[in-house]
Amino acid sequence: MRLLLIGFPEEEVQRILKETGIPVIPVPEHFKGLKVREILERTCEKAGIWTDRKFVIMHGVDNETLKRVISIVRGISRERVIFATTTETSLEWPLERLLHELIQEDEYFRAMREAKKQVPRGPYLDLGIGKG
Template sequence: MILVIGFEQEGVSRVKNALSEFDVYEVPEYCRDWIVEEVVAKAPTFEGSGNWHWKKFLIMHDLSNEEVTRVIKVVRSQGISPIFATTTPTSLTWKLEDLLNELIREDEYFRKLREEKQKMKSFYLDIGKS
């Protein structure tokens, strides 16, 4: 199962078409205070748009490592760059909004880490050129 949040309708359609072998559900805003396990359980009954968050999220539940890798590649090939996540036993006990906030924090941390790594790489390359 794949949960999408923050996608415009066109993006949701592209994800659903590209990942037709998976159940893809938009998570509406009224679920933001729900426990993630409840969101997962009730996802097939959701109605309404999931385009309520300023960030895009694609949360995978109960997918194998191979499926997760494939989903990420396929979605990125569509020119879509959400925050990707998989559910864990711990995250299933969190409120959805708390999980999304944590995913944003983690995403910002790893972006900064990649930027610093790039800076260091170019720093060392510059030294060698003198």
């Protein structure tokens, strides 16, 4: 079980480590060309902030741990954070590709939430569909 942290200041990295109890890898910019699997095998003490977004990529966590990590990170970081878990496919991708995919997904889901807000809510016309 590990957490890859991207875009977090050192103070937040240390708080996430302390509050989750899960080993963290603050990812430096020069790792972005490495496969995610390779990064998980490394250690790094400090990374610096090299992206304008924050990412938490969770590896080997169960659903309860995932929920707990999300709650802890949201309590620590004031900025928006993109969360993800690793998959067999994403482990083989260079980190830069994974981050690009995560940004695209995040923008898509944000647009979908915004579009839902634009749809007028009830009362709806009862068309009697499914009634005998």
